[in-house]
Amino acid sequence: MTSSGTSLDRAALKQIGLLGAGAIAAIAGLMYLLAWAADSTGTGSAVKPAVDPTGRTITLLLREEPPQLNTTLATDQVSSFVLGHVMQGLLRYDIDGRLEAGIAERWTITETGATFYLRADARWSNGSPITAHDFVFAWRTAVDPASASQYAFILFPIRHAEAINSGARAVTELGVRAADDLTLEVDFERPIAHFEKLVAYTTYYPVNEAFYRSTNGRYGADYDTLLYSGPFMLTRWVHGAQLRMEKNPHYWDRESVRLDVIDFPYLTEDPSTQVNLFKDGRIAMTGLSEQSLEEALKQRWHINRFMDGSVFYTEFNHRPDRVTRNRNLRLAIAHALDADELVNKVIKIPGFLTGRSLFPSWLQGVDRTLREEYPVPQRTPDTAQARAYLALALDELGLDQLPPLMLLTGDTPLSARQAEYYQARLKSELNVDIRIDKQTFKQRLAKMTSGDFDLVAAGWGPDFNDPLTFGDLFASWNLNNRGRYANPELDRQVRIAQASLDPAERMAAFGAIQQIIHDDVVIFPEFERGLVYVLHPALKGVVRRAVGADPDLTRAYIEEG
């Protein structure tokens, strides 16, 4: 078409307007058509309510998919959450977070060992009885160097476990026996003050040997390559998409389970998706992010707050080929970053506490909390000092300019924001370049293990309710010490904390560990995590806890009416 003169200006505008209106109408029409099509075809797209009292079903979302569900290998919180519902160990936690009888009916613990008497009615999900042999097999598998379990260290209180794990002894020498089908006897390497707390942990769960062998090395890789000992069992696992738990009909305490199905049809870490799912009534529970918090206030939801007990920190790579092995460089970075500002201005979620130490503030010491008894010195952000340390570090490293540092981090919006904040902060304070390596959870763990980072955003949640769950993290033998920090003095203090039965001596050891970690800048503590979340008003009995599976839905129920 051609145009000439001013009258066609108007014609052109009119044309554009008509086209625009037409396009909007067409898109609106198409959306209605698609919505109608989705409604009228099949049940797959129909919206299920978040809580369904008749089917005793609740619908939730999972942030991430568990990497795998072999209890002897699991390390992460998502696996721990799922396994805490489908598996059970010798002991379990009650609603108030105290230990109570699980598969073991009663038990006795002495200085040299422990004996657990198993329930006769404890059954696997295929109906076969859970015996003491299943525990012996599971614990042997976990400490076997061939399985390379990163949690083998948690079994080290058992006699010979450490020697077996390092290959010095045969697996069969592990200090655990089945005296008969229902009696499990454990010998200790040395007296231990907190063995009860340990046996409720994932790595101590039983594994059925015959079934394990029948899976040809795929144990825990799918829902049908697992046997379940807990209140629920997995009945669907579409990798990367959904999970479904149903009540385990063979669970010994099935009367106490008041839900039939826990469905996880959504797998997303996106906070706005999570909050929209809750708003639309499709899920019964969701955590809130800094952005969705404002929406929650406007919706006038009842917001709950909970400290999940975990600490987050930037871990330095201490391997010999890394510049971060230099203590002055670590000091420079620790003085350049500001954890207070990070928590209050960047993260902006209520309940986060500024990180000061590897040991979170809730841990109990002898009489008061550990942090009150052993206060940690504070390091305040100080640009001048940071630059002075950097100059020293460059001098020692023989460099004019630091190479770009690799910051390994997660792929959630929050970790991305935090990484970018660090990047700008280190650039402006120290003129150090940071390259951000965003990875999925699985991939990040792999890279942490192989040491492919200079700095990594890491965190640690408590496995059992004792400062040792944090205290031995940086022991040179701990595989979760991803930066490969090695310090004989710290190792010595960890040994004291592990072996001593005297609370005062143990707490003094933790105080010493805390001081070493602070002085040597093993990590830069960022925060203790707080969570804010909203619950469907009819969903009751949800237990949040720092130690063990969180959230715990094993005693949850739907309130009628």
Added chain:
Amino acid sequence: MPSPHMTLSADDLAPLPRTEAANTLVRPSLSYWEDAWRRLRSNPRAIVSLGIVVSLLLFALVGPLVWRVDPAQQDVDQISQPPGADRSATVAAPLAPWRPDGRAPDAPVLALDGAATTQAVRLVWGPLPGAERYRVYRNLYPAERGQAFGMPLAELSGQEVRAFEDRLDLRPQTWHYTVVGLDARGNALPDFVTLPVTLARVITAADAVARGMADREQDLPPGTVVKFALHPLGTDYLGRDLLARLMHGAQVSLFIGLCAPLLYILIGVVYGSLAGFVGGRVDQLLMRIADFVVALPFLLFMILFKIAFGIGPGESGIMPMLVALVLLSWPASSRLVRGQILQMREEGYVGAARLLGASSPYLIARHMLPNTLGVIIVTLTFAVPSAIFTEAFLSFIGMGVAPPTPSWGSMCNEGIKSMLEHPHEIIFPALFISVTVLAFNLLGDGLRDALDARMRSRE
């Protein structure tokens, strides 16, 4: 139509005297380009689009010289500020540590200890009946019995602890604080105390100097009102200037948007004219190769190039993106040019030129290229928006630029996360992408009309 009666005489048939006027052309002779420009100019949509394209180039290239703000500079006191937000702040002394012992009142009321500022809100309250410990909430709305109290800020550890310092994300606004008593098991008791607090924005003199708001701390006695740095389009989730980020993002977007099409259309033209001009088996072979390239998946190759280039995590993926675009996008334009050349080879004027002894280079330069130029330029203008869109999409999914470098796509990716709370963070980059793509499309449309030689005779 009735014609008047007319008689012709011999004079009427005499030839006119020779004058210069008869040889003078009434309309000036127009070259192809002059004519195309004339037609383009009379197309208002195309001219407006051309204006937008030129201003975008100026925005990307000259803008950063005028608006000298570092796009990576963060300002944690001005996070997610919309355009035109109030920038004033009062100078205050640095925050001193708080010792709340013994400051709590005895009556069951909630009170402020000191002024409520964006540094800290310090609350103290009297004992509530039956409370073992207390929980502090903050809300947008006044507290009402039975309603939600808002966001829980903290749970305090004992009966005697009746003071709380709030420093979380304080902005100049009004918050309604509520303190609820809890029983021994942590259940909320019915009694609560509440207090609306309006926060004043303050800044310490040292901070103000560090931000360049004043030269010396001595110039800033407490109480002075200062203004934060101006952000005409607001700031993003880390307090970075959106205008500066858009300008630097435009550089990335326009670099890919202009370089990639220029390169791949050049390849396409050379390749296509070779195939078309030589013809025969060579043509067949070349075109089958082009078919093969069309079948290669772009995203996969983009990732492969990223690995092949040794580009690790945290480094910019712009170069592999350019290479992937250039190496995989040329077949479309080469087919177009080949078709044109094949058709033209059979035209009469080409045959005539050949008969008159024109060499192949002459034929290509004089006849073929000028006649395909219209098609080439139009393809180019349509390729630009698609390349910009590709860059935006790849940066949106995190395959493009590495932080802190902005691009429009990555800015959209960041902005969409807080779309409901801070819409300006996504509206501006999205607007720029839309306007740019639309402008290039309309310009291409106008150029197609203007450059089409067959349209010439229609006026």
